[in-house]
Amino acid sequence: MNFKKTFLVICLIICLFVMAGICASAVNQMDFNSNFNKSNSKCASFAIQEENGTVFAFRQDAPLDDDGVVIHNDTLGDLEVIVQEINDPDYPFVHLIIAEDGWIFSHGGDSSNVSDVLTIERLAREMLVSKKISSDSLSQIQKIFQKYNYSHFLIKAPDGRYGVVFSENYTLGTLNPGEFLVVPNEYVGFRNGNYSDYSEDPVDAIIDICSYEDSGSNRRNIYTYDYKVHDTPNGQKYGVDVYVTNDNGHNVGLNTSEIVTYCYFNDELYPASAIPQNPDKLYVGNYTFENQLANPLFEVVRGLNKVLVNSTSPYAMN
Numbered sequence: 571m572n573f574k575k576t577f578l579v580i581c582l583i584i585c586l587f588v589m590a591g592i593c594a595s596a597v598n599q600m601d602f603n604s605n606f607n608k609s610n611s612k613c614a615s616f617a618i619q620e621e622n623g624t625v626f627a628f629r630q631d632a633p634l635d636d637d638g639v640v641i642h643n644d645t646l647g648d649l650e651v652i653v654q655e656i657n658d659p660d661y662p663f664v665h666l667i668i669a670e671d672g673w674i675f676s677h678g679g680d681s682s683n684v685s686d687v688l689t690i691e692r693l694a695r696e697m698l699v700s701k702k703i704s705s706d707s708l709s710q711i712q713k714i715f716q717k718y719n720y721s722h723f724l725i726k727a728p729d730g731r732y733g734v735v736f737s738e739n740y741t742l743g744t745l746n747p748g749e750f751l752v753v754p755n756e757y758v759g760f761r762n763g764n765y766s767d768y769s770e771d772p773v774d775a776i777i778d779i780c781s782y783e784d785s786g787s788n789r790r791n792i793y794t795y796d797y798k799v800h801d802t803p804n805g806q807k808y809g810v811d812v813y814v815t816n817d818n819g820h821n822v823g824l825n826t827s828e829i830v831t832y833c834y835f836n837d838e839l840y841p842a843s844a845i846p847q848n849p850d851k852l853y854v855g856n857y858t859f860e861n862q863l864a865n866p867l868f869e870v871v872r873g874l875n876k877v878l879v880n881s882t883s884p885y886a887m888n
Contacts, residue, residue: 584829584874602784613665613678614754615722616780618765618772619745621731622864623798623808624634625772627779628665628725629817630793630831631786638832638842639665639793639813643857647699650859652810656681657834663861664687664691667808668795670859672697672728679721679755686714690723703733708740720755732762750776772796774849777815781848784822790829791845792817799864802855809858813851814840 607847618625630639640657643650650670666676675694679706681687693707701750703725715737716720723735730745735759745751750765770777773796773868778793796811814833830842835854846852 591634600745613722614752614759614780614783614786615666615676615678616724616776616783617674617732617745618752618776619747619749619750620676620772620798621747622798623649623671624674624726624728625794625796626666626668626676627792627794628678629780629786630665630790631678631788632790633788634829636789638834639662639791640834641793641854642834642836643781646695649699650861651698652795652812654856660673662732663687663689665793666795667694667697667698670808670862671701671831672797672808673701673724673726674797675725676753677721677723679715679881680718683717684719690714694723694725697733700726703727703731703742705733705740705742708735708742709731709736711735711770712737712740720845722753722755724753726751736760736809744804750779752779752783754783756785759783759785773811773813773851777813777849777851781817781821786817788823789817789819789822790816791831791833792848793833794851800858802858804860806864807858807860808862808864809856811856812854814845814854815845815849815851818847 589739614629616627637656637658639654641652642652645651646652646669652668654665661813663681664677666674668674675698677690683811690711693711697704697707712735713721715735721737724732724817725731732751733742734740734753738757748766749762751762754762760883765772765775768778775796776794792815794813799806800809812835816830817825827847830845831838841855843873844852
């Protein structure tokens with residue numbers, strides 16, 4: 571009789587532990603999911619400032635559809651640029667532009683209103699051409715984002731100056747060499763830090779930073795751009811090495827390994843099946859800016875910009 575009672579007590583204890591575990595898992599999953607809203611399905615941007623370059627990444631978080639992205643070279647005024655955009659002529663949405671002189675902008679979030687998307691792109695292109703981060707332009711972009719209560723915009727100069735826009739506010743700042751910036755679709759996730767905490771290699775570091783940033787619930791392709799000096803037969807010139815990774819969500823407790831799409835780099839197709847899982851990366855190519863020589867004068871201008879930036883307050887918020 572005592573044996574039966576003991577057996578029943580043991581069974582009861584085991585059942586209670588199992589149920590507690592199930593309940594705890596349910597609560598944790600519920601809490602995790604409760605942090606997600608519509609903003610968490612529409613991309614994030616990342617930047618690392620280096621002494622003579624920038625590593626930039628853009629993660630797609632939109633639900634899986636049939637459209638991949640196209641990465642190609644183009645012109646903007648007198649500048650050569652690299653453009654990443656959705657591969658759909660009826661759905662104009664530019665994720666990012668990297669100019670030959672190191673200026674970069676990116677845009678993620680709601681893209682349902684074509685007019686708003688094109689207005690943001692126009693303002694961004696104007697800032698890239700003028701080489702000026704305009705508070706007025708950032709304010710106009712914020713007013714657009716307020717319609718949707720989420721989205722992000724980032725513009726960055728080669729010397730580390732940046733402007734970031736959310737629906738809640740916009741802010742100006744400066745990244746020092748070795749620092750990174752995380753820009754999701756809501757201000758609450760906006761942060762910076764030192765990339766060497768993740769990896770000594772800045773490309774590996776930014777992919778790692780992307781994979782641990784936890785705002786996205788439909789995590790798929792991470793596109794990484796390493797803007798730096800390249801040795802060419804015609805001397806040292808600035809260019810961009812391009813990589814793509816499937817963010818499988820494993821570092822934030824998700825499994826999105828099946829959410830991956832194709833991409834084109836200068837007309838060459840890389841199918842979804844070719845995109846490796848995080849932390850691996852696929853090198854898809856390089857584009858060298860033929861007119862962007864790495865010369866001392868360019869670095870002097872970069873240094874003067876730093877002096878001017880550091881002589882004034884680096885932050886402003888509306």
